Amino acid sequence: MSEVEPAAKIDEDAAEWAVKRETHSADPAFVAELDAWLAADSRRVGALLRAEAALSYLNRGRALAGGQPDVAPRVGRRKLLIGGAIAALAASVGGLALLLPQEQSIGTMMGEVRKVPLSDGSLVAVNTSSEVVVALTPETRKLSLVKGEAWFKVAHDTQRPFVVEAGPVRVRALGTAFSVRRNESGADVLVTEGTVETWAVGEENHRIKLSAGNKAVLGMGRPPQAVAANDQIENELAWRNGEIVLYGQTLADAAAEFNRYNARKVVISDPQLAAETMVGRFNADEPEAFAHAAALATGARVTQTDSTLQLTRNPSR
Missing domain, CATH: 3.55.50.30 (Phage tail protein beta-alpha-beta fold)
Known part of the structure; x- marks a missing residue:
């Protein structure tokens, strides 16, 4: 009976293949050798994908820091990927892991309200029968309101835009707290603090800014208009309590x-x-x-x- 190759060894080899593949992908002999390695164990395909994803974000991190990823020493980059870095990615700890997008889905059942802190310091309150998908990357903070309603208390970060998508509606935070409630054709937006910029896809020339105490109803074919709602907003957001x-x-x-x-x-x-x-x-x-x-x-x-x-x-x- 043949000995099963340890997962750690597969990850180590995958890291080496990922680094070599950047410069040898056009070499037929290299491609044949890599294909043979992948075919020998079904776990190797996933390991190579993880290693290449890690390498991609390592390159991105270097670029964001002003470095030149293409001229970085290959052996240094291989060491970053091998062993400890792969484990760090899996555990979401370590310097390289901080560069990976942190995506999570926050859902609620009927009658349930959840308040969830995000890793960037923001807070999301999710209303009944709702779902929010959160994707945080080094460049952006993108949140998708799949259904229902949510309130967002946004942590200040001028380098990473905070944008909520709700069907055709987009809301970009400008240092603020606001809620979005999806409906069949678009969404209602209420602002409790600061200012947001909002628009509908295909109608980017009709963007409007909403300040605290204002609301707007947006959707395809419906020009957005800001409406004063100081007396209503806290009542409409009483669901948070x-x-x-x-x-x-x-x-x-x-x-x-x-x-x-x-x-x-x-x-x-x-x-x-x-x-x-x-x-x-x-x-x-x-x-x-x-x-x-x-x-x-x-x-x-x-x-x-x-x-x-x-x-x-x-x-x-």
Whole structure:
């Protein structure tokens, strides 16, 4: 029975192949030798890819520092990749690892709100049923709001732009805190601190700047406009504390908001009742409290099942 080659030895050899490949990739004899090495063990393909990725970021790091990666001593670069550097990459520690992009996905289930610090010092609060993908590199900080809503408290770093993508909408932080909520055609942007620049893909000539206390609704075919919203923003962001604040919304809109957080849904079939407005502060996970308060305020009644809270007009009124 043949002896299994240790993973550490494969990583060491892969680092050597990666360095040699930079200058010998056009040599047929070298290519044949490399192909034979790769074919001998299925683990070697992955090891070579990791080594080449490490080498790429090493070159990038040298370039960012003002160095000349192409004239760096080959033996020195090979030593950086062999053994310790490969392990450092896997463990995300060490100088070279700091150059790798740090990508993570932050998701929440229905009713869940998460506050997650990022490695650059920023903070992301992720609302119910939402997902944010974070990619931090030495040059940029790119975040994608895949669905739902999130609030971003951005750490100051003039060398690395902080950009949030939400469908066709782009938001670039200029030293700030802001929220983005995706909808079918674009996103709502609210600014709580500082300033952001925002635009829609394909409409880059219509960029606008939003300062603290302003909001905008953006989407394809919809010219962005800043709207003063000082009195509304903190209410709209009450979800960060697990609350829903109503300040004159219709019962239909309020029910839709509660339904984002709860499996037990508030149902209002009567259009006139749904158009009634309401003011109040509630815990997001207590749709029952909202339904009974709404019934009391409008003279309606609540019919409960395991899955619904049905608001209907009281026949006696």
